[in-house]
Amino acid sequence: xxxxxxxxxxxxxxxxxxxxxxxxxxxxxxxxxxxxxxxxxxxxxxxxxxxxxxxxxxxxxxxxxxxxxxxxxxxxxxxxxxxxxxxxxxxxxxxxxxxxxxxxxxxxxxxxxxxxxxxxxxxxxxxxxxxxxxxxxxxxxxxxxxxxxxxxxxxxxxxxxxxxxxxxxxxxxxxxxxxxxxxxxxxxxxxxxxxxxxxxxxxxxxxxxxxxxxxxxxxxxxxxxxxxxxxxxxxxxxxxxxxxxxxxxxxxxxxxxxxxxxxxxxxxxxxxxxxxxxxxxxxxxxxxx
Numbered sequence: 001x002x003x004x005x006x007x008x009x010x011x012x013x014x015x016x017x018x019x020x021x022x023x024x025x026x027x028x029x030x031x032x033x034x035x036x037x038x039x040x041x042x043x044x045x046x047x048x049x050x051x052x053x054x055x056x057x058x059x060x061x062x063x064x065x066x067x068x069x070x071x072x073x074x075x076x077x078x079x080x081x082x083x084x085x086x087x088x089x090x091x092x093x094x095x096x097x098x099x100x101x102x103x104x105x106x107x108x109x110x111x112x113x114x115x116x117x118x119x120x121x122x123x124x125x126x127x128x129x130x131x132x133x134x135x136x137x138x139x140x141x142x143x144x145x146x147x148x149x150x151x152x153x154x155x156x157x158x159x160x161x162x163x164x165x166x167x168x169x170x171x172x173x174x175x176x177x178x179x180x181x182x183x184x185x186x187x188x189x190x191x192x193x194x195x196x197x198x199x200x201x202x203x204x205x206x207x208x209x210x211x212x213x214x215x216x217x218x219x220x221x222x223x224x225x226x227x228x229x230x231x232x233x234x235x236x237x238x239x240x241x242x243x244x245x246x247x248x249x250x251x252x253x254x255x256x257x258x259x260x261x262x263x264x265x266x267x268x269x270x271x272x273x274x275x276x277x278x279x280x281x282x283x284x285x286x287x288x289x
Contacts, residue, residue, distance in 0.1 A: 002027035004082050012184050015058040017072075019080075024100040027084030032073040032101075033057075036065025037288025039134070041111040041280070042098065043072035044118025045079075046142070047205055049163055049198065050189035052079035055181075056115055059269040060276075067277050068111070068285050073101055075121070077201035079188065089197075089204035091143070091212050095125040102132060111285065113137040113276070115265060116237065117205060120214070123245075127218045135225040135283055137276055140234050140262045142205075143214055144241040158198075160186045170263035172233050216248045225283045226252040229275070231260030231267065253279075 006021045006029065017033040024030045033053055041064070045056035053072035061070050074081040076097045077089045087093075098121070102110060111134045114122035119138030126133050157165070163185050167177045192198040226249050230242040239256065246254050255275050257268045265272050 002084065004029045007080065007082070009080055011052075011054050014180060014184060015054040017054050017058060017061065022101065022104050024097070024104045025084055027082075028076070028087070028100070029082040030073055030076075030097075030101055030104075031080035031082075032071055033061060034069070034071045035061050036068055036070050039068045039111065039280075039285040039287075040105075040107045040109075041068040041070050041113060041285065042101070043070060044075065044094075044098075044112060044114035044121050045072070046116030046118055046140075047078075047202070048166060049158065050185035050187070050192065052188055054079075055185060055188065056118075057265065060265050060273055063273040064277055064280075067280055067287055069288065071101075071105070073098075075118075077197050077204075078192075080191075083197070089201045091121060091124045091205070091208040092128065093204075094121045095128055098125055099129060099132070108132065109134050111135045111137070111280065114141075115139050116262065117142040123214050123219065124212075126222060126224065127215055130222070130224070133224055134285075135227075135280075137227045137229065137279065138245075139229040139264050140231065140237045141228065141241055141245060142237065143209060144237045145209075158189055163189060167263075169236055169261070171261045171267045172231075172259050173267060176263075176267060219245070219248050220250065222249050222251055224251060225279075227276070227279050228252055228254040229257070229264055229272070230254070231257050231262060231264045233258075233260060234262045236262040 022030045043057050053074050057072045075094050076083045112122040120142035122136045164182045168174045228242045230239045246252050260268050
């Protein structure tokens with residue numbers, strides 16, 4: 001068995017989140033953040049240069065952890081999670097990573113909250129492992145046909161200026177993309193580049209857009225609660241993606257934010273937290289005692 005040492009690493013103070021590590025397979029060490037207690041809710045970040053769980057969910061975990069046990073992971077190939085040698089990447093592989101995380105944590109069933117790629121992975125998990133799932137909240141669900149912005153997203157420029165341009169595509173209010181946030185994403189992106197994995201995970205993501213699209217026939221038979229969230233000004237994944245899923249999944253509801261782009265959990269964080277917390281509470285999610 002391959003043993004992997006826990007890295008000497010601390011998430012930047014900007015995000016205000018503590019680090020945790022979990023051995024999820026031989027040679028695989030998953031980096032994550034955990035707050036709260038009660039019904040488990042697993043958070044799945046999107047893709048892109050320098051993405052991490054912290055950089056997706058830092059404005060949401062403290063508030064939502066009042067309602068549930070919130071666990072936000074760095075998916076394999078992203079952030080500080082250490083992938084085993086010969087690890088393969090793709091939508092199904094990211095879903096299988098979730099199974100290993102749940103097993104390692106001793107969680108039988110969970111909610112999934114996914115942003116972009118994370119939403120795509122959440123629905124693939126629903127297709128492959130419905131018995132492990134309590135419900136899904138998905139924002140700007142990935143796997144849609146390529147848009148102009150997605151073409152740019154697929155060929156990231158590894159510079160602070162390039163990362164700023166990418167993040168500015170995620171929001172309507174560009175003042176949210178501060179110098180500090182850009183610098184932190186750039187530092188994380190250098191880690192991606194140094195480990196030669198950025199191109200590999202992006203290629204896997206874009207391969208599966210055609211090779212493994214979501215099976216809408218299976219999704220049409222889902223019986224779990226599903227909440228679809230979308231910013232009406234999302235130029236990365238258009239709101240038509242949510243309409244398509246809403247028309248397919250019989251248990252789905254939708255919430256649309258005006259004056260909001262692809263990063264609804266950041267751009268409309270206060271409103272997002274209120275909507276998601278109310279939805280989870282209404283569907284049986286409870287804090288621990």
